[in-house]
Amino acid sequence: MNICLSDGRVIPVEMHQVRIVQKKSLANINQRLSALKEAGYNTFGLRTRDIFMDMLTDSGTNAMSDNQLAAMMVSDDAYAGSESFYRLKDAVKDVFGFTHVLPVHQGRAAEHLLAKVFVKPGNIVPMNYHFTTTKTHFEMEGGKVVEICTEEAFNTQSTNPFKGNLDLEKLEETISSCGAQNISFVRMEATTNLIGGQPFSLGNLKAVKEIASRHGILLMVDGSLISENAYLIKQREEAYHKASIQDIISEICSLSDLFYLSGRKSCSVRGGFIATNDSRLYGRIMPLLPVFEGFLTYGGMSTKEIEAMAVGIREMTDVDVAGCSVELIRYFAQRLMENGVPVVTPPGGLACHVDAMRFVPHIPQLQYPAGALAAAIYLCSGIRSMERGTVSMDRDADGNDVPSDLELARLAVPRRVYTVSHVEYAVDRLTWLFNHRELIGGLEFTEEPAVLRFFLGKLRPLGNWGETLAQAFRESFGSEF
Numbered sequence: 068m069n070i071c072l073s074d075g076r077v078i079p080v081e082m083h084q085v086r087i088v089q090k091k092s093l094a095n096i097n098q099r100l101s102a103l104k105e106a107g108y109n110t111f112g113l114r115t116r117d118i119f120m121d122m123l124t125d126s127g128t129n130a131m132s133d134n135q136l137a138a139m140m141v142s143d144d145a146y147a148g149s150e151s152f153y154r155l156k157d158a159v160k161d162v163f164g165f166t167h168v169l170p171v172h173q174g175r176a177a178e179h180l181l182a183k184v185f186v187k188p189g190n191i192v193p194m195n196y197h198f199t200t201t202k203t204h205f206e207m208e209g210g211k212v213v214e215i216c217t218e219e220a221f222n223t224q225s226t227n228p229f230k231g232n233l234d235l236e237k238l239e240e241t242i243s244s245c246g247a248q249n250i251s252f253v254r255m256e257a258t259t260n261l262i263g264g265q266p267f268s269l270g271n272l273k274a275v276k277e278i279a280s281r282h283g284i285l286l287m288v289d290g291s292l293i294s295e296n297a298y299l300i301k302q303r304e305e306a307y308h309k310a311s312i313q314d315i316i317s318e319i320c321s322l323s324d325l326f327y328l329s330g331r332k333s334c335s336v337r338g339g340f341i342a343t344n345d346s347r348l349y350g351r352i353m354p355l356l357p358v359f360e361g362f363l364t365y366g367g368m369s370t371k372e373i374e375a376m377a378v379g380i381r382e383m384t385d386v387d388v389a390g391c392s393v394e395l396i397r398y399f400a401q402r403l404m405e406n407g408v409p410v411v412t413p414p415g416g417l418a419c420h421v422d423a424m425r426f427v428p429h430i431p432q433l434q435y436p437a438g439a440l441a442a443a444i445y446l447c448s449g450i451r452s453m454e455r456g457t458v459s460m461d462r463d464a465d466g467n468d469v470p471s472d473l474e475l476a477r478l479a480v481p482r483r484v485y486t487v488s489h490v491e492y493a494v495d496r497l498t499w500l501f502n503h504r505e506l507i508g509g510l511e512f513t514e515e516p517a518v519l520r521f522f523l524g525k526l527r528p529l530g531n532w533g534e535t536l537a538q539a540f541r542e543s544f545g546s547e548f
Contacts, residue, residue: 068387069394079394082387083483086133093119093449095547100446100537107525108442108510108533110451119449120489122478125392125417127173127331130483132382135336135375142370151373152364155340158377162313162384163290163320165342167349171360172367174291174329174339175200180359181287181327181341184351185251186210193241194254195233196220196262199459201254201289203519210251213241220262221472223411223422228303230265230413231258231296233275242282252285252325257296261455262473264292264396264417266299269307269318276322285348288323294333294383295416298390313384324348330372333389334379335482338368392416392480399480399490406498411475421497423456423474427507432457434509434529437474443507444476446533447540448496452478459521503539508532 070080094102094117106112110123121128143150152170159168171177178201186192188209194201195216202212215237219227233255242250253275258264272288279286290296297315300307307315320326325348330338343349353363360367368376382388393416400414409425421444423430423437430436437456444452456474463469478493500507514525540548 068390078487079391079398081391081483081486083132083391091119092116093548096446096537096540096544097546099449100533103442103446103533107513108438108528109521109524109526110441110445110453111522112525113445113451117449118445118451120485120493121451122418122480122493123451123453125332125479125481126329127337128479128481128484129332129335130481131335131375132378132483134382135378138374138378139371142374144370145364147362147364149364149370149373151370151377155373155377155380158380159340159342162316162380163326163342164317165320165326165344167343167346169341169349169352169356169363170366170368170373171339171341171356173331173337174289174327175204176360176367177327177329177339177341178204180352180355181325182208182210183355183359185285187251189249190251191241191245191249192251192254193233193238195231195256195267196259198256198260198289199519199521201256203461205251215241216259216262220259220265223263223409223420223425223473225412228266228299228413229268229271230262231256231267231415232271233267235271235274235278238275238278242278242284247282247284250282250284252287253279254287254289256289256291257319258292258299258416260417261459261471261475263411263420263475264295264415266296266303266416268304269300269315270304272319272322285324286322287325287327288319290319290323290326290328291332292416293319293328294389295393298386298393299416301386311384312386312389316384330376330379333383334376335382336372336375336379338372338376340366340376388482392482395485395487395490396480398487399478399493402490402494403497406494406501408494408497408501418477418479420455421452421476421478423476426476426501427504429505430507430509432470432474433468434511435526436509437471437476438526439507439510439528440476442510442528442533443500443536444478444497446536447500448493450478450493450496452476454521458524458526461518461520499540499543503536506532506536506539
């Protein structure tokens with residue numbers, strides 16, 4: 068909830084209280100520099116002991132509610148026919164409206180099964196933008212991802228409220244040129260991860276559904292952040308200002324032939340599922356679940372996670388739960404903008420995204436500016452962010468780098484984890500870094516996996532700029548910080 072203070076400022080106020088805490092420490096600049104070198108200037112390689120604020124991702128890092136934790140204590144551990152599964156099934160039916168549900172251990176497991184069943188060699192998969200693991204799964208089955216988001220999606224200084232919309236004209240052109248029979252499905256992601264957590268509108272989703280149905284093409288929705296997308300629809304789409312989060316979620320799902328999510332985000336628990344109301348589609352996926360995940364009533368998840376997910380699904384419809392991260396992200400972005408730090412606007416539903424191309428314009432794209440910025444953010448603050456740029460792309464068939472559409476340093480805001488004081492600290496350190504941005508240089512790979520290199524790759528700074536930046540920090544704050 069946003070509260071107006073007596074001095075006119077508006078701040079987000081957490082509509083929950085802290086009952087359990089986890090102790091954190093802030094490694095000093097010398098320790099951070101050593102940790103960054105050991106990690107190969109890849110924030111994925113950092114250890115928790117070296118991190119003050121972990122803003123790498125909101126996936127599996129959210130704080131669960133007291134009711135979720137309590138539900139875990141009454142789980143039914145039966146291998147088959149677990150009552151925990153049927154409580155999950157009831158929650159999926161009540162909140163999302165789907166009668167068939169297949170639990171999986173996380174979102175990429177759902178992508179794997181969906182790719183196996185629906186993506187054939189030569190198939191096309193249009194989407195409002197790709198996610199790294201999604202694209203990899205579809206391409207491994209011989210498919211080709213076609214991104215047909217609007218041009219506004221790549222404008223990091225925008226006022227467009229729905230940069231996650233799919234370009235309807237491009238969709239029609241894609242169907243016409245490729246043939247409907249060669250399209251696996253149309254995928255819509257709520258919210259679009261790699262272009263700044265941007266939502267789609269219900270008006271756009273309805274139009275996509277109409278086009279897809281007219282051509283006999285399935286519509287699939289990745290609802291990993293569906294409650295945040297619903298909250299932003301409620302805020303930004305005039306026809307839905309008075310609608311509840313539940314009403315908006317229900318309408319999104321009513322348009323979906325296939326639906327899946329990673330429970331690690333909106334549900335605040337590890338796990339995921341695939342859902343549909345079409346028994347034929349369910350029947351095509353179902354035989355693969357025991358092969359790759361587990362039996363139909365646990366699907367690779369522990370029954371404790373299943374119980375917590377059932378509760379989390381119901382809690383996500385609470386406007387204060389759906390909006391808690393969105394409002395803190397908005398505040399974070401606004402405070403950075405006040406200090407001149409370039410961020411993606413409007414703020415979305417996943418993270419505060421810093422625009423590396425505007426932050427460090429002197430670093431060529433093939434020297435990985437977003438990766439360099441993420442490393443520099445950690446060095447000057449102890450905050451772990453994540454590169455979402457060219458490092459997150461794989462090389463082409465000839466071994467050449469594929470420049471990303473955007474170069475972003477993503478500072479994810481997990482639900483119910485951080486407070487305004489944490490954000491103010493982050494703003495201060497990012498502002499200092501922006502004022503010393505000329506000290507940041509590029510990176511080059513020293514170890515590079517062929518697929519999803521951003522997870523395990525190691526890099527080194529060009530020109531040893533890490534040492535120079537660390538020295539400037541010592542001069543400003545001292546070596547103890």
